[in-house]
Amino acid sequence: MNIIRTLSGLAVRIPLLIWSFIVIFPLLWMFIGAFKTNAEIFASPWALPEKFNFQNFLTAWTDYNIGTAFVNSMFVTALGSLLCLVFSIPTAYALERMRFKGNEIILNTYLSSMMIPSVLGWIPLFFLLLKLNLLDNLWALSLIYAVSHIPFTIFILISFMGNVPKELEEAATIDGMGPYGILFKIVTPLVKSGIITATILNAISFWNEYFLALILLQQESKNTLGVAMDLLKTNAKYESAWGVLFAGLCIAVIPVIIFYSVFQRHIVKGMTEGAIK
Amino acid sequence: MVLSKKQKYVFLTFCLLPTFIVFCIFTVYPMIGGLYYSFFDWSGTSSVKEFIGLGNYQKLLSDSVIPKAIVNDYIFVFVKVFGIMILALFFAVALTQLRLKEAPFYRIVFFFPNIMSVVVIGILWQFIYDPNIGIVNGILRTMGLEEWTRPWLGDMTWALPSIAVPAIWAGIGLFMLLLMGGITDIPKNLYEAAEIDGASEWQQFWRITVPLIWPQIKTSIIYIVITSLNGSFVLVQVMTAGGPGIATEVLGSYLYQKAFEDFKFGYGAAIGVLILVASLLTVIVLQFLLKKEKVEY
Numbered sequence: 189m190n191i192i193r194t195l196s197g198l199a200v201r202i203p204l205l206i207w208s209f210i211v212i213f214p215l216l217w218m219f220i221g222a223f224k225t226n227a228e229i230f231a232s233p234w235a236l237p238e239k240f241n242f243q244n245f246l247t248a249w250t251d252y253n254i255g256t257a258f259v260n261s262m263f264v265t266a267l268g269s270l271l272c273l274v275f276s277i278p279t280a281y282a283l284e285r286m287r288f289k290g291n292e293i294i295l296n297t298y299l300s301s302m303m304i305p306s307v308l309g310w311i312p313l314f315f316l317l318l319k320l321n322l323l324d325n326l327w328a329l330s331l332i333y334a335v336s337h338i339p340f341t342i343f344i345l346i347s348f349m350g351n352v353p354k355e356l357e358e359a360a361t362i363d364g365m366g367p368y369g370i371l372f373k374i375v376t377p378l379v380k381s382g383i384i385t386a387t388i389l390n391a392i393s394f395w396n397e398y399f400l401a402l403i404l405l406q407q408e409s410k411n412t413l414g415v416a417m418d419l420l421k422t423n424a425k426y427e428s429a430w431g432v433l434f435a436g437l438c439i440a441v442i443p444v445i446i447f448y449s450v451f452q453r454h455i456v457k458g459m460t461e462g463a464i465k
Numbered sequence: 466m467v468l469s470k471k472q473k474y475v476f477l478t479f480c481l482l483p484t485f486i487v488f489c490i491f492t493v494y495p496m497i498g499g500l501y502y503s504f505f506d507w508s509g510t511s512s513v514k515e516f517i518g519l520g521n522y523q524k525l526l527s528d529s530v531i532p533k534a535i536v537n538d539y540i541f542v543f544v545k546v547f548g549i550m551i552l553a554l555f556f557a558v559a560l561t562q563l564r565l566k567e568a569p570f571y572r573i574v575f576f577f578p579n580i581m582s583v584v585v586i587g588i589l590w591q592f593i594y595d596p597n598i599g600i601v602n603g604i605l606r607t608m609g610l611e612e613w614t615r616p617w618l619g620d621m622t623w624a625l626p627s628i629a630v631p632a633i634w635a636g637i638g639l640f641m642l643l644l645m646g647g648i649t650d651i652p653k654n655l656y657e658a659a660e661i662d663g664a665s666e667w668q669q670f671w672r673i674t675v676p677l678i679w680p681q682i683k684t685s686i687i688y689i690v691i692t693s694l695n696g697s698f699v700l701v702q703v704m705t706a707g708g709p710g711i712a713t714e715v716l717g718s719y720l721y722q723k724a725f726e727d728f729k730f731g732y733g734a735a736i737g738v739l740i741l742v743a744s745l746l747t748v749i750v751l752q753f754l755l756k757k758e759k760v761e762y
Contacts, residue, residue, distance in 0.1 A: 197563060197565070200563055201565070203555065203556075203559075204556065204559060204560075207552070207571075207575065207637075208570075208571060208575075211575060211578060212574060214590070215577075217600060230597070230598060275487060278481070279480055279481055282477055282480035282481050286473070286476075286477060288473075288477055301492055301496075303691070303744075303748070304741060305694070305695035305717075305737070305740050305744055307695065307698075307720055307737050307740055308495070308496050308500075308741050309498070309737075310495070310499075310720075310737070311498070311724050312495040312501075312734075313491065313495040313498075314725075315498075315509075315730075316490075316491075316495065316498075331491070332491055335487050335490075335491040335492055336491070338487075338488055338492075367472075367473075368476070371480075396580075396581070396582030396585075398583060398584045398703070399699055399702075399721070403725060413582075414582060414584040417582075417584050417585065418588075421588050421591070430592070433592075440582060440584075440585050441582075444580055444581060445577075447580075448577060448580060452573065455580060456576060459579065459639055459642075460642050
């Protein structure tokens with residue numbers, strides 16, 4: 189019986205280990221490649237670099253604009269996440285706690301918009317920003333990111349607000365607190381973990397976003413990481429600067445890894461709940 | 466809350482109106498605009514915007530790239546649904562049923578690609594497939610399978626499956642966790658009773674696990690289908706831009722090329738409407754196909 193158990197354990201572990209290898213190896217290959225010279229990459233894709241030098245990172249950061257793009261991405265990620273909360277918290281509260289005509293309709297409008305492919309709206313969005321003279325503008329891009337995630341954020345916040353006991357609000361009313369005070373001083377602090385969950389997921393999507401940035405940004409100095417990486421890839425192909433490209437990929441991934449290691453629980457919970465919706 | 470009617474409506478307006486306005490401008494308007502633009506022949510400069518009714522849609526019907534792109538879109542859907550669901554289900558059962566000590570390690574590792582940027586995934590895998598420095602050809606060479614090496618993404622038949630692999634690679638973790646959530650909720654005594662009745666593990670899997678996590682399976686499939694139809698073009702555009710030829714073209718990448726590279730915005734908008742119709746129809750059909758009585762024991 190024991191032998192069977194060990195054997196079946198082994199039979200299950202082999203596929204698990206193989207898949208772990210398939211996930212980890214490309215990432216490891218990328219990190220190691222970032223420290224190699226081009227000659228080393230071509231000589232053997234497998235070997236470790238002779239010495240770890242950071243030249244590729246410096247080249248990517250300064251000569252290929254990854255530094256600027258990194259700062260731009262930080263900007264749109266932070267501003268986009270913040271704006272999204274500013275728009276979503278009051279609406280989520282009103283939809284969850286207030287009774288009024290049209291409550292259901294508004295909620296369903298937000299939720300059903302999540303089903304519609306965003307591709308459909310790109311062309312009009314491009315011309316809208318062109319007319320408003322907001323193309324190539326990181327503030328506008330942040331606003332668009334924020335708005336694109338309003339329905340998802342409302343959805344997450346509503347589920348957290350449902351757990352806030354109504355008695356707290358009633359007690360605050362008796363103490364003479366107005367609805368604005370209740371919303372910002374009582375309810376908002378109590379749904380902190382919902383706010384964190386939604387914000388982390390929003391921030392990751394904004395950090396990783398590529399296509400809207402590609403369409404709505406034009407100058408190289410305005411590029412966010414996704415677009416800059418794609419450009420770096422094209423240049424690296426002509427110049428065979430593979431090490432630099434790997435370094436650029438690392439720069440884009442490292443913040444996500446840090447985020448993941450700190451907020452793993454929030455991310456997993458938020459994403460699985462978001463999928464169930 | 467005791468609020469006068471007026472106070473209540475002021476508060477509601479404060480909460481709802483600003484958000485709804487930006488939502489209408491940047492989400493609702495572009496979507497309706499997408500429908501509207503699809504009736505025009507338009508190269509971007511407003512002077513030559515000509516109403517052509519269903520002209521763009523007639524052109525869709527005679528465009529030979531469209532059927533190819535639709536087929537490719539659905540190939541992605543099928544490959545991703547089957548690839549992800551089979552592997553995710555296997556891993557989920559393995560990690561929940563056999564109390565492995567190192568289970569958290571697998572969970573953390575398998576989930577990580579889910580939060581990586583599609584651009585990074587696309588570029589990384591482009592180099593994994595690179596004919597000269599890539600890992601795939603490297604492994605084949607060390608195994609002595611020199612004749613199997615090929616420029617994967619430049620190969621008419623292999624390019625499409627080669628893009629599907631990273632899509633599965635990046636998708637497994639989330640659905641594995643989703644299914645694991647369902648499996649841990651199944652009462653243990655059901656398995657004990659089945660064991661006593663002499664049911665094999667395989668029977669237990671099909672008779673207990675699958676029916677009881679059917680809601681999670683259904684959700685996962687629908688989620689994969691929607692995200693694939695609405696989003697797999699990002700990976701395509703980054704890795705091959707639809708090439709070689711039109712071998713990997715999907716509707717989304719074709720829309721981007723038509724609108725933002727060839728400046729045929731009206732036609733691009735019509736492709737957008739086609740994507741909308743395809744994904745809504747597919748979801749309706751799926752809801753119907755996956756309808757199954759809820760099982761309770």
